[in-house]
Amino acid sequence: MTPPRLELTGIAAGYADLPVLQDISLTIGPGEFVSILGPSGAGKSTLFRLLTGALKPARGEILFDGRPLDTGSSPFAFMPQRDALMPWRRIIDNTTLGLEVQGISRHQARKRVEPLFDEFGLSGFERHYPSALSGGMRQRAALLRTVVQNRPMLLLDEPFGALDALTRAGMHRWLENMWMRHQWTAMLVTHDVREAVHLSDRIYVLSPRPAAIIEVVDIPLPRPRVRTGVAGAEAARIETAILDTLLSPYEGQSS
Amino acid sequence: MLMQFYRGLPALIAITLLLLGWEAYARLSGISPTVLPAPYRVIEQAWIYRQPLWENTLPTIRATVFGFACSLTVAFLLSVLVDFFNPLRQALFPIFIISQTLPLVAIAPLVVLWFGFGLAPKILLVALVTFFPMLVALTQGYQSTEEEFEQLLASMGAPKWKRFLLARLPSALPYFFAGLRISITYAVVGAIFAEYAGAAKGLGIYILNAKNNFRPDLVLAAVLVSAVLTLILFGLTLLIQRLAMPWTRSALGSGR
Ligand SMILES: Nc1ncnc2c1ncn2[C@@H]1O[C@H](COP(=O)(O)OP(=O)(O)O)[C@@H](O)[C@H]1O
Ligand SMILES: [Mg+2]
Numbered sequence: 001m002t003p004p005r006l007e008l009t010g011i012a013a014g015y016a017d018l019p020v021l022q023d024i025s026l027t028i029g030p031g032e033f034v035s036i037l038g039p040s041g042a043g044k045s046t047l048f049r050l051l052t053g054a055l056k057p058a059r060g061e062i063l064f065d066g067r068p069l070d071t072g073s074s075p076f077a078f079m080p081q082r083d084a085l086m087p088w089r090r091i092i093d094n095t096t097l098g099l100e101v102q103g104i105s106r107h108q109a110r111k112r113v114e115p116l117f118d119e120f121g122l123s124g125f126e127r128h129y130p131s132a133l134s135g136g137m138r139q140r141a142a143l144l145r146t147v148v149q150n151r152p153m154l155l156l157d158e159p160f161g162a163l164d165a166l167t168r169a170g171m172h173r174w175l176e177n178m179w180m181r182h183q184w185t186a187m188l189v190t191h192d193v194r195e196a197v198h199l200s201d202r203i204y205v206l207s208p209r210p211a212a213i214i215e216v217v218d219i220p221l222p223r224p225r226v227r228t229g230v231a232g233a234e235a236a237r238i239e240t241a242i243l244d245t246l247l248s249p250y251e252g253q254s255s
Numbered sequence: 256m257l258m259q260f261y262r263g264l265p266a267l268i269a270i271t272l273l274l275l276g277w278e279a280y281a282r283l284s285g286i287s288p289t290v291l292p293a294p295y296r297v298i299e300q301a302w303i304y305r306q307p308l309w310e311n312t313l314p315t316i317r318a319t320v321f322g323f324a325c326s327l328t329v330a331f332l333l334s335v336l337v338d339f340f341n342p343l344r345q346a347l348f349p350i351f352i353i354s355q356t357l358p359l360v361a362i363a364p365l366v367v368l369w370f371g372f373g374l375a376p377k378i379l380l381v382a383l384v385t386f387f388p389m390l391v392a393l394t395q396g397y398q399s400t401e402e403e404f405e406q407l408l409a410s411m412g413a414p415k416w417k418r419f420l421l422a423r424l425p426s427a428l429p430y431f432f433a434g435l436r437i438s439i440t441y442a443v444v445g446a447i448f449a450e451y452a453g454a455a456k457g458l459g460i461y462i463l464n465a466k467n468n469f470r471p472d473l474v475l476a477a478v479l480v481s482a483v484l485t486l487i488l489f490g491l492t493l494l495i496q497r498l499a500m501p502w503t504r505s506a507l508g509s510g511r
Contacts, residue, residue: 052410078410084403088425088502097421101411129502149411 003066005030005153005185006051011060013043013050014210020046022210024060028153028187033179035188035196038206039246044189045081048155052078064153077151081158083142085130091141092117092126098149113148119178120144136167143175147184154186160195172198176224193246197239198225205245215245292472301476311461312480318374318446318457319488322381323439330386334393338419344394351387359384359445363452377449377457384445385438392434396427429503432496439488443481 004027011024020043028034038044049055050062053074062069069075077098085094093100095116096109104112117123120140130138139159146154159175160168176199179186190196196203197219205215219238221231274294280286281293288296301308337344363380370376397419404422413421450459458477465473497504 049406052406054406054409073412074410076410078407080403080407082403084401084407086404086422086425088428088500097408098411101408101413101417101421131502155410 002029004028004063005032005065006187007061007063007066009061009063011047011050011057011062013046013055013057013059015046015055019210021050021057022212024211024213026204026213026216028185030185031183032201033184033186033188033199035190035200035203036206037190037193037196037203037242037246038211039208040191042206042209043211044191044206045157048078048157048189051076051155075152076155077146077149077153078155079142079146079157079159082162083130083138085138085142085145087130090127090129091122091133094130095141095145095148097145102149113144116144116148121174134167135163136171139163139171140174147182152185154184156186156188158190159188161190161192168192168195173224175199180223193239193242197235197242203242205242215242217242289469289471292475297472297475297479300470300472301479304473304476308461308476308480311456311458311477312484314374314454314457315443315446315450315459315481316484318377318449319381319442319484321374322378322446323385323442325378326382326386326438326442327389329382330389330393334390334397335419337390337394338397338423339415351390354383355387357383359448363448366449367453372453372455376452377446377454380449381442381445384441388438388441389431389434392430393427396430397423399430400426428500432492432500435492435496436489439492440485443485443488447481 006028009025012021014020036044050057064075092110095113099109117126122141160171172195200219203217204213207214221235226232278293278295281291366376366379400423405418408418408422447459450457451463454460458481462474462477
């Protein structure tokens, strides 16, 4: 087995007197797509706060490529819950935000993102303000802003939570394609079981707060994933099993 | 354009009706024009006295603009300082709040007593009435910054000053302009009050003299001028806001 990129062991964290994460251990290998699936308020965003350094864990260890996180620059490109596009920046300037923060000139940064607009279905909208874009386009712009930072790993916090079901299903296919092409290492946080099953190599299922991992589900289905035939039936079976676990968290709790 | 005209129409009708009612009352009730002059007479006198009115308006504009510029500069610098050092906020805000409770009628003559009849006391009074609203608007604006922007920028490795420039400052713009619109009307009132308390020239002193000469029509003429001045400044802030925040203008704002 290849050494993991990201490894969390026995993480606990919370705010003031509110314990949120209880005992989180997980690993993500290079090029893997891993999802954290849990009910709203379980502490999924909190987990990302630990990774981006906005919050310190009370217990446990976070290793990236075998080293603790706080040495050097962050290996993560983070996509916050909701798209967090700045309304006062044109789409192109939103997508270059990370590069601008790194000190790359605006001209250079634009040159770097411009070729990617087509692939992200955004060409022609470079100079629009975010308010002019549909929900799906905004999410793709936010994702473009995330991936152009060229960090070793992507953190996606409920990227499609605000979209209607149809747009979301389209985005799942699109993202899976992009992931297969670019071989990103990605960690997705979601409360959408179908989304997690469609996109992930492995799913960690969280209990309600204080959250612990109650189940680890490998999804060995072929890609690109389809909803028909044997593979589709298997996906549906896995979805149902996970849903059962989530809806009866106390029976499912092992530790 | 046409839409905006239609939206302004009810206000226009209301004002016209009010003026017509006033005009009718002043003419039909036989009330003396030295008590209540009719609107027509006010406008007529304003036209006849346009030269002295204009000469007295210029100093008021100067005091308003200078005072407001000073207050804006200081309010902005202080808002940034306060945003970076929170204890400063706790130390200073009570003082500013107290400064807002001082009655202008008491302060204006004192300031004139201390600083004379020149521009300085006017600038000071205008600043006094506009500074705190601007500071509060800016501070609230910074605090309105979406948590997600900050977390995003932090994850990109942006230090605090970059987060301020890229997220907090632009987030404050709508608050800033809301504060600006309120303050600019205070500013004109502040300037006139300062002149009223003592000045060589200005709308305030013009009003005082007209009143002492039993010319309420000229008092109202000066009031009309100050109202127009305020409206023009108000319109200017709207214009600047449209230029400074093009993303709010139209959803489909394309082009460079
Ligand atoms: N900054 C904060 N301070 C205090 N409590 C918080 C804060 N952020 C989140 N919480 C609480 O922590 C819990 C988990 O939040 P979060 O990680 O955002 O959940 P999720 O992303 O899984 O919906 C919630 O109960 C929430 O109210
Ligand atoms: Mg969340």
